[in-house]
Amino acid sequence: MRPLKLAFQGLHSFRDPVEIDFVRLTESGFFGIFGPTGAGKSTILDAITFALFGRVDRTSALADSLTTGADALWARFAFRLGDDVYEVYRRVERRGGGLVSADFYLSRNGDRFPLEGVVRLNRAVEELLGLSFEQFITAVFLPQGKFARFLKLRPAERRTLLAEIFRLERFGEPLYQSVRGKVQELTASEESLSRELAALEEVSREALEAARAELRALEERIHSLREEIGRLEERRRAADEFLKLFAEKENLASRFARLLGRPWSEDTRSEIEERLRLCERARELLGAQEERERVARELEEAREELAAATEELGELRRKKTVFEGEARKKLDALGSRERALREVKGRFAGLDAERVGELEERVRKLAAELEGMPRGEPPPFPAEILPEVEGILREATALVPRLEEFSKQVAELEREIAAAREGLSQLGRELEEREREHRELERAVSKREEEFERLRRELAAAELARDLSEGMPCPVCGSTHHPAPAAFPEEVDLRALETELGELRKKLREAREFISAKRSERTLAERTLAERERKLAELREQRASSEEGLSGLRARLPEGIRFIPWEELGERIRAWRAYLERERVAREREELRTELGRLERIWREIVEGLGEIYRPLTQEALKEWEAKVEGELRRIEEERGRVERNLEGFRERERALERRVSEVSGRVGELERNLEAAERKVELLSREIGIPPEGAAALALTTSQRELLEEALELSREIAAKSEAMASLGIADAGDAEEIRETYARKQEELGEIQRRLGEVQERIRSLEERLTRKEKLERERAKVREELRLQRELEGLLRGKAFLEYLVGSQFERIL
Numbered sequence: 177m178r179p180l181k182l183a184f185q186g187l188h189s190f191r192d193p194v195e196i197d198f199v200r201l202t203e204s205g206f207f208g209i210f211g212p213t214g215a216g217k218s219t220i221l222d223a224i225t226f227a228l229f230g231r232v233d234r235t236s237a238l239a240d241s242l243t244t245g246a247d248a249l250w251a252r253f254a255f256r257l258g259d260d261v262y263e264v265y266r267r268v269e270r271r272g273g274g275l276v277s278a279d280f281y282l283s284r285n286g287d288r289f290p291l292e293g294v295v296r297l298n299r300a301v302e303e304l305l306g307l308s309f310e311q312f313i314t315a316v317f318l319p320q321g322k323f324a325r326f327l328k329l330r331p332a333e334r335r336t337l338l339a340e341i342f343r344l345e346r347f348g349e350p351l352y353q354s355v356r357g358k359v360q361e362l363t364a365s366e367e368s369l370s371r372e373l374a375a376l377e378e379v380s381r382e383a384l385e386a387a388r389a390e391l392r393a394l395e396e397r398i399h400s401l402r403e404e405i406g407r408l409e410e411r412r413r414a415a416d417e418f419l420k421l422f423a424e425k426e427n428l429a430s431r432f433a434r435l436l437g438r439p440w441s442e443d444t445r446s447e448i449e450e451r452l453r454l455c456e457r458a459r460e461l462l463g464a465q466e467e468r469e470r471v472a473r474e475l476e477e478a479r480e481e482l483a484a485a486t487e488e489l490g491e492l493r494r495k496k497t498v499f500e501g502e503a504r505k506k507l508d509a510l511g512s513r514e515r516a517l518r519e520v521k522g523r524f525a526g527l528d529a530e531r532v533g534e535l536e537e538r539v540r541k542l543a544a545e546l547e548g549m550p551r552g553e554p555p556p557f558p559a560e561i562l563p564e565v566e567g568i569l570r571e572a573t574a575l576v577p578r579l580e581e582f583s584k585q586v587a588e589l590e591r592e593i594a595a596a597r598e599g600l601s602q603l604g605r606e607l608e609e610r611e612r613e614h615r616e617l618e619r620a621v622s623k624r625e626e627e628f629e630r631l632r633r634e635l636a637a638a639e640l641a642r643d644l645s646e647g648m649p650c651p652v653c654g655s656t657h658h659p660a661p662a663a664f665p666e667e668v669d670l671r672a673l674e675t676e677l678g679e680l681r682k683k684l685r686e687a688r689e690f691i692s693a694k695r696s697e698r699t700l701a702e703r704t705l706a707e708r709e710r711k712l713a714e715l716r717e718q719r720a721s722s723e724e725g726l727s728g729l730r731a732r733l734p735e736g737i738r739f740i741p742w743e744e745l746g747e748r749i750r751a752w753r754a755y756l757e758r759e760r761v762a763r764e765r766e767e768l769r770t771e772l773g774r775l776e777r778i779w780r781e782i783v784e785g786l787g788e789i790y791r792p793l794t795q796e797a798l799k800e801w802e803a804k805v806e807g808e809l810r811r812i813e814e815e816r817g818r819v820e821r822n823l824e825g826f827r828e829r830e831r832a833l834e835r836r837v838s839e840v841s842g843r844v845g846e847l848e849r850n851l852e853a854a855e856r857k858v859e860l861l862s863r864e865i866g867i868p869p870e871g872a873a874a875l876a877l878t879t880s881q882r883e884l885l886e887e888a889l890e891l892s893r894e895i896a897a898k899s900e901a902m903a904s905l906g907i908a909d910a911g912d913a914e915e916i917r918e919t920y921a922r923k924q925e926e927l928g929e930i931q932r933r934l935g936e937v938q939e940r941i942r943s944l945e946e947r948l949t950r951k952e953k954l955e956r957e958r959a960k961v962r963e964e965l966r967l968q969r970e971l972e973g974l975l976r977g978k979a980f981l982e983y984l985v986g987s988q989f990e991r992i993l
Contacts, residue, residue, distance in 0.1 A: 177255050177305060184223040184251035187232075189216050191243045196220065213629030227253035227264050228301050229309040230277075230294060238268065239275055244614075244688040245695070248278070257304065260284050264301060266294075352975040359972055362965040369958040376951040384944045387937060394934045401927045405920070412920040414905045415913035422910055425898040432891045435884065445892040448885050454865075455885075464861055468854035475847040482840040489833040496826040503819045510812050535772050542765040552755030557734045559756055565733065566749055572729045572742050575722050582719035589712045596705045603701060607694045614687040621684055624677045631673065634665050 183195040201207045209217045222232045222241065226249070232241045242249050250267035267279040280297050282289045291297050302308055433439050555562060641661035730738055737745065862868060907913050 177257050179224070180254040180256055180261065182220065182223060182227070182251070182253050184227070184249075186243045186246040186249035187223055187226065187241055187251070188219045188243065190219060191246065213625045223251045224253055225309070225313060227251035227266055228305070229298060229312070230266055230268075231309055233313050239270075240685060242270075242275075245692060249275075250279075262304065264297075266297075352972070355968055355972050355975055359965065359968045362961055362968060366958060366961045366965060369954050369961065373951065373954050373958065376947055376954070379944060379947045379951055381948070384941065384948060387941045387944060391934065391937045391941060394930055394937060398927065398930050398934065401923060401930065405923050405927065408916075408920045408923060411916050414907060415916040418902055418905045418907045418913045419910060419917075421898050421902045421905075422913075425895055425902070428891050428895045428898065432888060432895065435888050435891070445889065445896070448889045448892065451885060460861060464854065464858045468851065468858055471847055471851045471854050475844065475851055478840060478844045478847055482837065482844055485833060485837045485840055489830070489837055492826070492830055492833060496830060499826055500823065503823050506819055507816060510816050535768050539765060539768045539772070542761055542768070546758065546761055546765070549758045549761065550751075550754045551758060552751045552753070554755050555752035556736045561734065562749070562752060562756070565737070566753075568729050568732055569742065569745055569749060572726060573746075575725050575729070576742065579719060579722040579726070582715055582722060586712065586715045586719060589708055589715065593705065593708050593712065596701065596708065600698065600701050600705060603694065603698050607691065607698060610687065610691055610694065614684070614691055617680065617684045617687055621677070621680045624673070624680055628670070628673050628677055631665060631670055635670065638663055638665075 179198040181195070181197055181199070183193065184190065185193040209220065211217050218234065222234060226232055226238075226241075230238075232238060235241045238249075248267060248269045250265070252263065252265045254261065254263040256262075261284070263283045265279070265281050266277070268275045269278045277294045280291070280294060282291060282297055282300055289300060291300065305312065429439070436444070438444065557565075641663075644661055737748070740748065907916075
């Protein structure tokens with residue numbers, strides 16, 4: 177890997193962005209990075225490890241590596257690997273008291289890899305470099321804390337320390353014991369494979385070929401037998417079918433003989449068929465005679481029913497004529513009475529009992545209401561603008577509480593803003609004090625770091641100068657003359673100084689965290705104060721708007737009441753409204769009284785016109801007369817309906833009897849035609865059969881006799897069918913069929929025996945193939961184990977002692993130098 181360019185910001189003391197072009201630095205070959213302690217030399221290497229792996233080796237937590245007061249840390253590193261140029265970028269930010277990954281990518285020749293998370297980025301970098309974070313910092317960077325110790329050690333101790341730094345301890349005694357165990361394991365495996373091969377010594381290719389030849393011979397014999405059996409299969413199926421048909425025919429013939437008491441023959445079958453034919457014709461003739469007698473009985477009953485219905489219809493028509501005359505007279509009288517009552521009812525059209533009652537009740541209520549109403553006072557302006565004045569008062573009543581609420585909120589916000597400003601001022605003073613302490617801690621840490629670096633350099637120089645003698649080249653300047661070699665400083669406790677420096681750095685980190693928290697608190701307080709001041713300005717504008725609205729409402733009032741207070745104006749409006757309401761109720765009462773007088777005059781004319789005694793118009797009297805007229809009209813209507821229903825009943829009964837006479841008359845004609853057809857059918861059947869009607873009963877068999885003959889006929893037909901099927905198979909008799917079946921069975925037995933032998937041979941071949949394959953595999957494995965055992969024994973010889981470990985340490989140290 178060859179670095180090309182590095183850029184970063186927010187790491188340790190680098191608050192501003194930094195960019196390093198390694199291509200320009202390496203134009204003349206190697207280059208070095210020099211500077212005093214704390215200048216940021218190691219931070220450049222930390223930026224590379226952060227960009228590649230997201231970690232910094234010199235701090236336990238990544239948050240400790242951020243620049244004081246910084247909210248983000250980022251690094252971008254470009255390097256060449258082979259023929260490709262890669263670039264990796266990471267950015268972390270402070271959120272919620274911790275660090276979160278904000279952005280990252282990895283590209284090759286400008287094309288970014290599709291990565292779904294930081295874990296995938298870390299894995300991609302490790303796969304690309306072939307090194308983990310720990311391996312990278314060990315193989316590429318010599319840890320800074322171990323350099324002073326390295327300079328003071330003797331050569332053997334330096335090799336041990338280098339083995340620890342390069343993690344080569346695993347190549348010493350642990351590796352030797354591992355190789356020795358591997359030799360023992362491979363020796364046991366080689367012995368086990370040799371024993372298993374000895375058990376398979378008799379397995380060979382020749383035995384396998386002999387078994388395969390035997391298998392081919394058996395397969396040829398099976399093929400020949402299957403062809404022969406295939407040719408016999410059809411004959412065997414025909415023989416099976418012949419024997420089955422023969423047994424079924426014998427069984428049917430035995431049943432026929434038991435049924436009729438004589439053996440079966442073709443003549444017997446013809447005789448049975450003729451006897452059944454005559455029986456069926458005779459039964460048909462008997463059925464025709466029974467049908468003729470049934471139709472004759474139904475015809476007689478229908479003629480009797482027609483005579484009765486005709487007589488009943490004549491009697492009903494006579495009664496209906498008499499009833500129609502009486503009903504017509506009664507309906508005329510009811511019509512005259514109804515017309516007279518409806519004329520009286522028409523004179524009540526101008527009167528409504530409900531309306532009269534409502535008017536009387538309303539007049540009484542209005543009188544009582546007037547007694548209890550206050551008199552009020554007349555308004556000093558036209559009555560029609562009173563609703564507008566009431567609307568203005570309602571608007572003012574709604575604005576006054578809002579104005580009071582705005583004033584209250586403005587006062588509260590002013591107190592809160594004053595308290596917030598005082599708190600913000602106190603927070604600024606506290607933050608200024610802590611920042612002053614932080615600057616002092618930074619100066620102390622810088623001073624201690626410079627002192628520590630100076631002492632470390634003096635100790636390193638003294639360590640190198642301790643073994644120098646005149647004529648020996650100096651490892652630093654290369655000179656062979658040493659007029660003033662470096663000496664160890666007196667009373668120097670480097671470990672105590674390092675501990676003190678660690679405590680100062682811890683205090684500095686705590687101060688940075690406190691300042692960061694207080695700055696965040698101050699920012700939040702400033703935003704809260706700005707929000708409250710904005711809200712106070714809005715409330716003041718709303719209060720001014722409400723005051724302006726109240727002034728506009730007063731300008732809209734009539735001039736005479738414009739300066740009355742809002743509370744008093746409400747009382748005055750109620751007095752004006754009471755006066756106007758009393759005037760309205762008085763007018764309504766007079767209008768109702770006028771309407772009742774008009775209705776009273778109409779009522780007097782109706783009562784006197786009927787010749788009745790006059791009674792004053794009331795709701796009860798009007799309802800009584802209306803109910804009397806309505807009741808009489810309903811009675812007339814009910815009587816008319818009853819007469820009409822009775823008349824309709826006579827008509828309906830007449831229509832029903834007419835339909836009944838027509839239906840019975842039609843049925844009589846139909847039965848007469850049916851009787852003639854039945855008589856013709858009996859005569860025709862008698863001539864066809866050749867027997868008189870009275871002789872049909874003698875030829876008609878009983879049910880049991882007919883069933884017996886039908887069963888015998890069915891058996892005879894089945895026997896004939898079996899004989900035809902047997903003849904079509906081409907087999908002479910049952911003995912010929914049995915011989916065919918025995919030949920087929922012998923061939924099947926022979927085929928089964930050969931197939932059994934074939935299976936045994938196949939199993940023997942499979943076993944031989946498996947064992948031969950196993951034998952060849954074991955031979956290959958034993959050769960491989962023997963070769964590996966030889967190499968492991970050679971390695972075991974090399975690893976005895978520490979020669980190999982010392983060789984590795986020397987090689988790594990030469991690479992460093």
